[in-house]
Amino acid sequence: GDKDWGDYEFTFEAQKIDGAEAFLVLFRVLNDEEFYWYNIGGWGNIQIALEKGVKDRGWGLIGPVVRNNIETGRWYKIVVRCEGAHLTVKLDDKTMLDFTDQTNQHLKGCVGLGTWNTKAQYRNIKVTSLDGKTLFEGLPELKKEQIGTRFWQFYGKGEAQLTEDNPLNSTWCQAITSDADEAGVEQKPFCIRKGEVYNGSLWVRGEAPDGMIVKLLDGDKTIDKAELAASKTDWSEFKFTFRSRVNAKDATLRIGVTGKGTIWLDQVSLMAKNARKVGGYRPDLLKAIADLKPPVIRWPGGCFASPYRWKDGIGPQHKRKVYPREIWDDLDINSYGADEFIRMCKKIGAEPLLVVNIGTKAWNENPNEQEFLQDVLDWIEYCNGPATSKWGKVRAENGHRKPYNVKFWEIDNETWGMGVENYIEAVRKFATAMKKADPTIKLAACGSGGFDLEWNRKMIDGCADVIDYLSIHHYENPDSFAKGPFNYEKFIRQTGELITKSKNPNLKIYCSEWNAQSIDWRTGLYAGGVLNAFERCSDNFEMAGPALFLRHQSATAWNNAFINFDHTGWFTAPNYVLMKLWRDHYAPDRLGIEGDVKGLNVVATKSQDGKKVYFKVVNPSDKEREVNLTLGKGFTVKKASMQIVAPGSLDARNTLKNPDAVKPNKGEVEINGQDVKFKLPSLSAAVVTIKGR
Template identity: 30%
Template sequence: MIKIKLDIDNQIGKVDKNIFGSFLEHIRDAVYGGVYNTDSNKTDADNFRTDVIEAVNDLSISNVRWPGGNFVSGYHWYDGIGPKENRPQKKELAWNDIESNQFGTDEFMKWCEKADVEPHICVNMGNGTMEEAQNWVEYCNSNDDSYYAALRNKYGRNEPYNVKYWGLGNEIWGEWQIGHKSAEDYTKEAVEYAKVMKRVDPSIELIACGAGFDWNITVLDKLIKDVDYLSIHMYVGNEKYAIGDHQGVIKNEVNDYYNYMSTGELIEKNIQAAKSQIKAVGNKYRLSQDELPKLCIDEWAALHWWGDEEGYQNYEDALVTAMFFNSFINNADFVKMANNLSLFINVQTIFTKENDILLQTVYYPMQLYANYRGNKAVQLNIVDVDNYKHDGREIPYLNCSATVDEEEKKIYLNVVNLNLEKSYSVQIINQNLEINKEVIVREILADDVKAENTFDNKNRVTLEQRVMTISSNNFEFNFAPHSITSLEIKY
């Protein structure tokens, strides 16, 4: 029998709330028609969709990265402030669209306040300038008689926004990016950007643009003492989704379930590689682990489609989403921020019509992991687990993580059963603990891994909760085939 041994003293690190972040870019309906809408009766006086804000609140999203993404490499924040009738309407080159600039810095900040999330701004290191980034920090965070602080006051905001998280560009390593640069050229500029931005506000935290091995080593070698995070992006795709070589992408174009489920191994591989790169450069400069930059996975998603036609996330994507969170938790010592595409309205997680909203399958693992967790990650000891073979490798059918809340005296055990057809009866062994006889079981289940939530059938996949009574300190639980389960154990 498979055994999962829980030892709350064997801790990995603090689970940072910022791993439950999101990402909002000016693309398709994400901003205009999504979070900001002038044509719906679901909006408030600021034209913010209240049903989207409610959905964000239910996900306990901690921080939102904005304005991009590829969009930011051609975006000039000056265009999005001041009276709306005076804002320029411009050709936008990242996604070949027209940008109205009706949703700019002050609108984003107001939306963050209403949604109770922390703002996370990425600056333009494509065709932007160091001075532009410096002035953006001043506009947002200064509380003195400087020009841009006074301009913010003039436009109706007296108190500074105190934006803590600032990204130094987006995917500058990519040839598709406006202002694409080599690692050496990016690093030279990023050092100077960091210098002036932190002189305006020394309390801000900076995120360096990361990629693959050679790029990361070059960037870290010059920036390791200047930045607080190294970012990496991770996308995986199901069926029709297609993308280039994007830092290790699995594309399930052949509709191979177990190929797609091998995503969990890829996520872990990418995180371990980035951790080792940070540690290697840190060792060169004799930095302690507390002094090292941490990982910020500020773009990640299990995408089911990326075409022009309408498409929905299916239950396979939900399974993969849960595995992302398991990896973030199992690497809690280094993964301190992550931003899912959950605010890419009508692409990922949340779909809207004029006066209606749909929560896709991937919404529910996000809701589960963000709302039902402890604040410290626990290392699990899993014995006798079944494996499947993929590309000559042995991959466990059970993908797991655990957290503990020592103040509330609760353990949360998260298990994703990847076996398409087989359930597993698992013995849960609680080492050195006496536990309550009632366990709260939360499950996300589906009768078919291709199951989708649609506007005609909104609740085919959802989060369900029940209470299970156990008779002893160690107990058995049957994990259903292709399932996502969280056990809340009180001790």
């Protein structure tokens, strides 16, 4: 459509074929950040709601939420009408939305149709102006790409096509035919460092009488190259090495056939030697994770967990399975599997937590529960069994003879769509079998999303006796950075009260996904506040982990990550900045606080040796606050210091070009006997360290 379309009616018919949800209807779309979409059959096909994207602020719900279910195989007629800020949506002539957007309205933009973890089809698509003029009708024209492989481009004279003809380890491989001279495929950008060595490999079959060539290019200049021979009908691996004498931020990897020939290509890999030295991880990103000193890291997380098959991600790379992840319109090549994850955790001193797939129908085709249960038990044996056991032997063959001794396990992810009663039944079955396989493990089961206390109540009543953690999730509107932490703290305490009265009062709460949906300073203020709330709830609350943890800058959604990167570098979001500041000033013993905190979000802790007190505080207000701390008996103040984050604007953020716009700075602290005084600017967060005599 046209970004200048203003008021119009968007009509079409839609049919759900398969999957967990239904239809995404986009309108008034300006770009990837600014749009409306009507989510029909969202949240596990239980409701319909309007969501709005705002530039630099992500997207979220606006307007009323309607409970509804979309039937598979049925055609629905849908009409979207945009008239100024007034938006209406009809489903089979029934009005589902009648809403006027009061703030930051999108008044122009294109239309679109999509799905989320669902297969659907659309027909009779039409857009008309409100005076009856047809603006668009039919289907958009899709450009045909010669190569068909995402991220790769064809060069030279010849052709390149995806083919299902005898692939190496998946459904597809890349066929390349050169008519003369040189032709092949290329990908960019790669960040190449001067003095670095790059080891690569690729799998090839076919015939290229004049050989193949692999090049690393900086524009038109060759950084290094390797000549390969390809004259076999069977798949063979070819290894090569590049050495760079230059820096090149946007280098190109080129793989070509010289002269006439046809080859089939698969499993291309290129990795810097310094990454191989640390186990195959990008050293800068590994350090970014390690600097947070996370005690536990959860994987596979989010919607990746529920369809994940762990056996596809172990062993030699060329034998690992590759299959589509429709939810992200992408392929999972399984190069990062259980061994790579656990090895990363051990390297940085974190405990791994593995989320198992129990075979939910929404994510797995025709699942057999017993088969999935056995798969989980096999995973436990692979991780924790002796090298003489069936799967321990496989682990040993993969280079890890000693058991990993994975302690923490979670029974699937966000299972709300299957219903709480069905999930409780599954938890009891899986938990009993898992603890029988290894009595030393600790188990988490899915708790609420948001503020669903009823789900938590039923879970605690139904299976608290067979689990160790209730795993809850919460994503906050970043505009609620001030009140959001207190609201969620209240909810955690309500859940804690249910636990205290349950048959397992030792059950702990684990917030395995939390964040505010932004990477500006609002998410930093929220992070500091909610981390304080977690500490204040420590009688029932034991663990937490944010999401997203890492995100590539090319991603089109979920712009809330702690660590943000591209091929050249990375930067931290304010939530990372606050979490690291809080983590660097961790102490195990929480202290009581008396007095009027005047809207501040505070927590105080003492080191194990009793020599330091940390006061963590967030000032989410638009006013400066003066704070006077008086230390009680048993602790004599010697000196104090403060680290403060106060960028001065809610819109402040770090970027690749300016990675330190939001960072801690030294603050001023005054000591008078047992009193410690300081000022907190508006919209700031700080840690005051008080050392005793």
